[in-house]
Amino acid sequence: MLDRDIPVGVIALADQIRPAAAETVTTLATLTGSAPVLLTGDNAGAAGRVAAEARISEVHAGLLPQDKVDRVRGLQQDGHRVLLVGDGVNDAPALATADLGIAMGRYGSDLALTTADAVLVRDDLAALPGLIALSRRARRLVTANLVIAGSFISVLVAWDLLGDLPLPLGVAGHEGSTVIVGLNGLRLLAGAAWRRAGGRHTVAPSAEPTP
Structure with a gap:
């Protein structure tokens, strides 16, 4: 008879980055001369793992929608022109604040698609540098x-x-x-x-x- 207080297994869920993400981050950094930044509402552990896989060194985790807007405005006040890529409802305010907001068409929320300045219809990250x-x-x-x-x-x-x-x-x-x-x-x-x-x-x- 099994003891109900003793776990018999563990189920773990994790986000998987897109296959082209790491290569695209490197290409964009070379193309723009600026290091990319990851803004996410995920916890620090999950955000750090995704950032490491995508070769992003600067990460801001646990952000609410307004926090993302504040980060974007902070970059703009520092003299940067900000291009933001997002697909969620929580990304919409930051997409509207950025100098250029780009949404992912296939999986993007309706609010993100409406707010963004441009939409990658095919959801192909590799098309962005081009x-x-x-x-x-x-x-x-x-x-x-x-x-x-x-x-x-x-x-x-x-x-x-x-x-x-x-x-x-x-x-x-x-x-x-x-x-x-x-x-x-x-x-x-x-x-x-x-x-x-x-x-x-x-x-x-x-x-x-x-x-």
Whole structure:
């Protein structure tokens, strides 16, 4: 007969990090030049284990939603631009506070998906570094397009003020700059743009770890 006061077994439950998490953390740290931070409501022991597996050195555990917001604001006050990745209801306030909030589409809560600035629809952490690199490339193209358009307009206006600009040439110059700007922007649609942006880089979970 078994003694009811003596345990006969132990059942342990633990979160499992995504397969690409550790590699993505390393890639993001290299890409951004900043060490990732783990903000979680889990206890310190569980958070420390997940952080070690994901190669994250700075961990803040046992946080309530407002505590996460305070941590994000603290980083911003220190001069950092904060990108937060999360998927839970508790992450929503911090996602709204961060400079850029990204939610995980498949397992993310409705509140997190609504609050985030962007959603990784396929839940592929490895896409995040490539997304960041591509957005930087897009910004460079936008800047180049503004310079191109501004240069064309400046030349045409100066020509008209200081000389005699034929109307057909003015129309051709203006519309021509529009065509050049459009074609330059279309470069982002090419598959090569994604490959140059990073192909399959990897991500850092900066909120609740997801099983």
